[in-house]
Amino acid sequence: MRKTLLKAGLLAGAGLFAANAAQAVEIEYWQYVFDARVKAMDQLIENFEAANPGVTVEHVTFPYADYQTRVVAAHAAGRGPDVVQLFYGWTDNFVDGGILQPLSQEAFPPAEIEEDFFPIVTAMKREGAYYGLPTAVRSLALFYNKDLFEEAGLDPENPPQTLDEWVAAAEATTKRDGAGNMISAGTTLDMAGQDHHWWREVLVRQFGGAPYTDDYRTVTYDGDAGREALEWYTSLQTEKGVGAAGFMDEGQAAFRAGLAAMTIDGTFRLGAFRSIENFEWGVTELPAGPDGTRSNYSSYFANGIGASAEGEELEAAEKFLAYITSPEAMEIWLETVGELPARREVALTEANLADPIYGPFLRGLDYAHTTLFVDEAAQRQLIIDATNRILLQDVAPADALADAAEEEQELIDARN
Amino acid sequence: MAQTNDASAALRAPSPGLAEEPARGWHRLSMSQKQVVWAWGFLAVPILFYAGIRFYPTLDAFWLSLTDWNLLRPARFIGLENYAxxxxxxxxxxxxxxxxxxxxxxxxxxxxxxxxxxxxxxxxxxxxxxxxxxxxxxxxxxxxxxxxxxxxxxxxxxxxxxxxxxxxxxxxxxxxxxxxxxxxxxxxxxxxxxxxxxxxxxxxxxxxxxxxxxxxxxxxxxxxxxxxxxxxxxxxxxxxxxxxxxxxxxxxxxxxxxxxxxxxxxxxxxxxxxxxxxxxxxxxxxxxxxxxxxxxxxxxxxxxxxxxxxxxxxxxxxxx
The missing domain is CATH 1.10.3720.10 (MetI-like)
Structure with missing residues (x-):
């Protein structure tokens, strides 16, 4: 039976080459479940299939919590996707594990990529070869509640631009009841959210240091700058009392509920915050440091090609990847998901830069850093723990930080 | 294990009267022996099933604990390092x-x-x-x-x-x-x-x-x-x-x-x-x-x- 099929296939391949191209090729695209992303991708697939008759793309999604596990397990079982979405921080693992194949230099010339995309895309490059390309990139910005600003006598059209102004605004907007309990926070404090990125790539630099060496292989935040940055961060709760870790469970929940005047979060939160109806909110760039330094953290999910794709499936996968990283796809993605286009020419249009919401995020991309994580969850946990040791156990910031740095260095060394 | 084999043999045996040769062995068994064979025949199914989905993975976990397997690379034996x-x-x-x-x-x-x-x-x-x-x-x-x-x-x-x-x-x-x-x-x-x-x-x-x-x-x-x-x-x-x-x-x-x-x-x-x-x-x-x-x-x-x-x-x- 199999042999007959094979023969028929060979015959068709040899004799009817032209007709064969029109025969159905099915490729699988994997990403995690996030409503807006799924919707945007469905639309991209529809457009792609209309332009490429004969190629069908099966859209497979998994919950985020076990997305990475599914990809890795599927690979171990010898059954992986043709095109797969991955966080840039997983690249090392996926490349080492043979889950991805390098993008062909003909279809995706590195020089062109580097010219067209934002420089952070180089985090996908290993030994001269690219292993994936993003559709969209993310950066951080300061979200603020205009209603709470007005209530506190602040100008809602003139949000804080420096850390000092930011602290003053947080102090003005914090509300407490008679027993001293916080009933509305000036700012959210949530290391488990985006604050660990803010501390690592922004605050440490603004206090005059660097979190890591340029190759991200050596931890350097355990100096004076890192300690001062962490002391400043924890003092927001302990001395200034403008926020509390765990207030309203999660920072984004507090802001959404209108119980926090400011929060630092990413472009990916826009979708969720757009449904807020009971107050007006605005976005501005992350506050500048004491010496005027601005910094930001940028990240992205890239799309790579699975190691098992070959022949006409590989061809279809390349076409599909080219389409979902095209300017057209990026515009659809921006509209549907709210994430910033990864190509400079698509992102930095006058209209986008002037946009009150996209503008601040785009300007942030200019001076953003992209941490090369080896195990993001574990590295985040170390900063969460260091902060908790200061807040809950009165450990000296210098000691908490030294321990975190030592453990993080061990983590990084173990993966090299 | 021997009993399980008997049982599966018994299950495969055609019903008496259809074929003379194998039926003879079955007829020689007493009523209570037949009951035992049938009982084990039915028990063999869940036993094999459990051995496959419970006991084998359990034993495999013991072996894995002596390796540095990380899903991506093949497992390498490292002795008691994990326990240390x-x-x-x-x-x-x-x-x-x-x-x-x-x-x-x-x-x-x-x-x-x-x-x-x-x-x-x-x-x-x-x-x-x-x-x-x-x-x-x-x-x-x-x-x-x-x-x-x-x-x-x-x-x-x-x-x-x-x-x-x-x-x-x-x-x-x-x-x-x-x-x-x-x-x-x-x-x-x-x-x-x-x-x-x-x-x-x-x-x-x-x-x-x-x-x-x-x-x-x-x-x-x-x-x-x-x-x-x-x-x-x-x-x-x-x-x-x-x-x-x-x-x-x-x-x-x-x-x-x-x-x-x-x-x-x-x-x-x-x-x-x-x-x-x-x-x-x-x-x-x-x-x-x-x-x-x-x-x-x-x-x-x-x-x-x-x-x-x-x-x-x-x-x-x-x-x-």
């Missing part, structure tokens, strides 16, 4: 301590509360069924949903229901899940509450099974309520108690849902103060992909479960 790492890992000892805290506080507390409620509920006639249903309700609820509701109960002001209640009596707000001391008991309370309904039902069934004549005889002899409880009820309830203690211990040693769902932002936190062994295994395996290390932790958990179960059966054994 485990012993020298301070996080593991913290997790070990937490796991036993759940067990040693959770099991006795839940058993005592369940017994007291069952003992008195047994005497209530008014709305008995309704009250029993109320106690049983949490047992029917998804652990994740329950954990999230409790998570919001424990929030600081202005939204936490418990802190709101304390506040109305002028008691200062408690950090609960944000405290390294209070977080573990706070989570344990929800786990005890969730399992209570089941334990009450089983205790009540046990109480009902004690013949009323014993009580009558005791009362005629003039024994007080407490003496009846101590001399008749508790000893006769022993099989029920043993069953519940073993079951509840295993439950607390394997606690995961409540902890994970109540601390998703900082799983097992703050500072690992609520992290049980199962959560550590989960993180090693599915967050860091250290399958070998996770397997070593699993072997440790397996040994603890086995030891605790055997110990309890031995302590609570029938002394004849």
């Amino acid at each position: 790492e485990l012993v020298s890992d301070p996080d593991f000892w913290q997790v070990f301590e937490n796991t036993f805290a759940y067990l040693l506080i959770g099991t006795p507390t839940s058993i005592v509360i369940a017994f007291v409620i069952a003992y008195y509920l047994d005497r209530v006639r008014f709305m008995h069924g309704f009250i029993r249903a109320l106690y049983f309700l949490p047992f029917l609820t998804t652990a994740a949903a329950m954990a999230w509701v409790w998570r919001w109960f424990y929030q600081p002001p202005p939204i936490g229901a418990i802190n709101g209640f304390l506040g109305s009596f002028g008691i200062p707000a408690q950090p609960f899940l944000r405290s390294t001391e209070q977080a573990l008991p706070a989570i344990m309370v929800t786990a005890i509450w969730a399992g209570l309904g089941f334990q009450i039902i089983i205790f009540m069934a046990g109480l009902r099974a004690i013949p009323g004549t014993y009580y009558e005889a005791a009362r005629i002899d003039g024994l007080g309520e407490f003496a009846i409880l101590r001399k008749i009820t508790l000893p006769l309830l022993k099989p029920t108690t043993v069953f519940l203690v073993v079951l509840s211990s295993i439950g607390f040693l394997r606690i995961f849902d409540q902890v994970y769902n109540m601390t998703t932002n900082d799983p097992g936190g703050p500072l690992g103060s609520t992290k049980p062994l199962v959560l550590m295994i989960y993180q090693s395996a599915f967050s860091s992909y250290e399958m070998g290390y996770a397997a070593a932790q699993t072997v440790v958990l397996f040994s603890i479960l086995l030891a605790v179960s055997l110990l309890q059966l031995w302590i609570l054994r029938e002394r004849t």
Whole structure:
């Protein structure tokens, strides 16, 4: 039976080459479940299939919590996707594990990529070869509640631009009841959210240091700058009392509920915050440091090609990847998901830069850093723990930080 | 094993009369032997099934614990390195301590509360069924949903229901899940509450099974309520108690849902103060992909479960 099929296939391949191209090729695209992303991708697939008759793309999604596990397990079982979405921080693992194949230099010339995309895309490059390309990139910005600003006598059209102004605004907007309990926070404090990125790539630099060496292989935040940055961060709760870790469970929940005047979060939160109806909110760039330094953290999910794709499936996968990283796809993605286009020419249009919401995020991309994580969850946990040791156990910031740095260095060394 | 082979041979044998040769062997068996063959024939199915999906993976976990498998690269034998790492890992000892805290506080507390409620509920006639249903309700609820509701109960002001209640009596707000001391008991309370309904039902069934004549005889002899409880009820309830203690211990040693769902932002936190062994295994395996290390932790958990179960059966054994 199999042999007959094979023969028929060979015959068709040899004799009817032209007709064969029109025969159905099915490729699988994997990403995690996030409503807006799924919707945007469905639309991209529809457009792609209309332009490429004969190629069908099966859209497979998994919950985020076990997305990475599914990809890795599927690979171990010898059954992986043709095109797969991955966080840039997983690249090392996926490349080492043979889950991805390098993008062909003909279809995706590195020089062109580097010219067209934002420089952070180089985090996908290993030994001269690219292993994936993003559709969209993310950066951080300061979200603020205009209603709470007005209530506190602040100008809602003139949000804080420096850390000092930011602290003053947080102090003005914090509300407490008679027993001293916080009933509305000036700012959210949530290391488990985006604050660990803010501390690592922004605050440490603004206090005059660097979190890591340029190759991200050596931890350097355990100096004076890192300690001062962490002391400043924890003092927001302990001395200034403008926020509390765990207030309203999660920072984004507090802001959404209108119980926090400011929060630092990413472009990916826009979708969720757009449904807020009971107050007006605005976005501005992350506050500048004491010496005027601005910094930001940028990240992205890239799309790579699975190691098992070959022949006409590989061809279809390349076409599909080219389409979902095209300017057209990026515009659809921006509209549907709210994430910033990864190509400079698509992102930095006058209209986008002037946009009150996209503008601040785009300007942030200019001076953003992209941490090369080896195990993001574990590295985040170390900063969460260091902060908790200061807040809950009165450990000296210098000691908490030294321990975190030592453990993080061990983590990084173990993966090299 | 030999019997299993016989059984499958018997199953494959055509029914008597269709073929002479194999039928002869079957006919030579006595009625009771045939019954044994049939019994094993049917038993072989679940046995093989369990061997495939339970025992083989269990044994494989022992092997994996001696390797550095990480899902991506082939497993490499590294001897007892994982176990050495485990012993020298301070996080593991913290997790070990937490796991036993759940067990040693959770099991006795839940058993005592369940017994007291069952003992008195047994005497209530008014709305008995309704009250029993109320106690049983949490047992029917998804652990994740329950954990999230409790998570919001424990929030600081202005939204936490418990802190709101304390506040109305002028008691200062408690950090609960944000405290390294209070977080573990706070989570344990929800786990005890969730399992209570089941334990009450089983205790009540046990109480009902004690013949009323014993009580009558005791009362005629003039024994007080407490003496009846101590001399008749508790000893006769022993099989029920043993069953519940073993079951509840295993439950607390394997606690995961409540902890994970109540601390998703900082799983097992703050500072690992609520992290049980199962959560550590989960993180090693599915967050860091250290399958070998996770397997070593699993072997440790397996040994603890086995030891605790055997110990309890031995302590609570029938002394004849």
